[in-house]
Amino acid sequence: MADGVRAVVADDSHFMRSVISDILSDGGITVVAQARDGEEAVSAVIEHQPDVVTMDVEMPVMNGIEATERIMVESPTPVLMLSAHTDENADVTFEALDKGAVDFFTKPGGEVSMEMSRLKDQLVEMVSSVAAVDVGATRSRGGTSSDSGAVATTAGGSATGGRETGGSSSQVSYVANPTLVIGSSTGGPKMVEQVMENLPIEADLRVLIIQHMPEGFTGRFAERINTRSDYEVREATDGARIGGGEGLVAAGDQHMEVKNYRNGRLRTKLTQDEPVNSVRPAVDVTMRTAAETIDDPLIGLILTGMGEDGADGIRRIKQAGGKTIAQDEATSAVYGMPKRAVETGCVDAVLPIDDIADGIIDTITTEVT
Template sequence: MVARSSPRAVVADDSHFMRSVISDILSGGGIDVVAQAKNGREAVEAVREHEPDVVTMDVEMPEMDGIEAVERIMAEHPTPILMLSAHTDEDADVTFEALEKGAVDFFTKPGGEVSMEMSRLKDQLVEIVLSVAEAEPRSRGPSTTGAAGQRPTPSKAVGDTYVERPTLIVGSSTGGPTVVERLMSNLPAAASLRVLIVQHMPDGFTGRFAQRLNDRSEYDVSEARDGQRIGAGEALVAAGGKHMEVVNYTHGRLRVALTEDPPVNSVRPAVDVTMRTAASVVDDDVIGVILTGMGEDGADGIQALKAGGAKTIAQDEASSAVFGMPKRAIETGCIDTVSPVAAIPQAILDAITQEVH
């Protein structure tokens, strides 16, 4: 298929003002807005008629909301979708549901004086729309999460055991939330991992994300707090808008610090910050994993981890919504294993399994 010179977009929002503002921003960023829709039903029809490269989808709309529209589009004409979500707990829950239905990523609508705030955020919006437009849309099958007894049992040979006090560091961005959920839901508590998760996500959403992971995994997952310590069977999600540094490691327990230092790789939290600080502090086994996402965050961190003897894993291109971060990590030459998303939990367990003689 011949690549288009610029992506074609459908903008769906129940506010005429917001449709105009978003369309103007996208057009100014070189994105061709081929249609606007004031509700989910019109969005589904616009996708059917115009076959766009990307859809920006409001969460709350009359007649048919964004969730149902995402489900219909992914069933009938799979298309990369970016959710536009208000900064509220209710919208955060609905946004994660949209990601489960097949949306690629989300962008937080600003509060206050919308026109001024959207103008300030216009470069970020254009960048994320361009990234989502490159994603491979996938209809979602049945969820892989559920009760602990229903999770697949990873293989482990008789006579094998897990290394003591392993630490897992996971970095992801565009397309990452559902992949991280799938990963965490398939890690057994018996592995006794300490898990640090850095998902590019704004403040107000990381707490809800942590709660979802806690509900769907055998690990105790929480949003990171400054100075917090974790041990085996516990996991932290980097708080939106703050870097998560590993500052201490004693007797199998990690302590983290949250900072508002300048963004790294244009993001905060940054995967590189967590991985680099872990590499300098943790002296037991470490596994670094880079999942789907745009940009190059994590590439330097993976090199630091590898230099310290860590095992490293990257998601493969075929299963990545956006192959930017894994690709850059692989290009460093410091990735041990490249795996499809379904095989990453087993790859992690293989990395911490040792034969007992």
């Protein structure tokens, strides 16, 4: 997978540049240049035209955010941020994603050289996957979705709103108590945010989000979604309960199970059981337990990401009578998880990112004559 991939490694630490370069080289990736700061990184990208850049967050002269922004303007190239595991770096890392970085990889603490060696296969795989991203094609075309019109809640717990259908105005009614389970990985944070931004609060969804992301970053991720969407979203805690209009982001390094469901409210349980599909939290765990527990309308959504996590979960949701959606290849940063989901034969719709929010709404609305 890594054969032929050319990389620029940017880090202000000579030691870290050497460690990262050695790992990538051992994994079959050619390091064409190293950079000590963001300015050197930009120059190296323009000169060498690499397939991918590993970018440290904090560097002198020009930091990783500024360098990423410059690269996206002057010579668009997939960027993988390398971030220290701190709250401050979590904020900065998400800002880098806003500027165009594809994803991030957390630098280990403690004995760095030993830890990096332990994570070398994961780093090589992620760099290879990020290198394959077309940073121009996967950018959102603005994240707009069609206006579903004014919506009024009815006494029965559903909602109605005007929608243009075939040139004439019709009324739609939302089903009662729908639950949406979203799974994503590489390139996923921006995609999840876009979907959530475009979901109307009147749909009254309960939303469970599983993004492959380390501990310390999922809380910040939940805060971003909470700020940018109409839904009240927070990081999951053991025993957390949500109802309509609320969402939970699976906490880093913990599986999120749906423990019980009653009267439109669900309760979650967090565990540190063995990783599933080599990840924790795993999409399959949440989707499987949701399918087993929730008896109201259920939707499963798989967004961009490498690997096969979520494929079995989609199968379980479909078998339980739920609806299923996968992001299409053209707008996926990495068409791994969606592809595996589609290959199960249990996906109802394959949609570009800009159409997914509407696709979700279509599964939980009916026309009212």
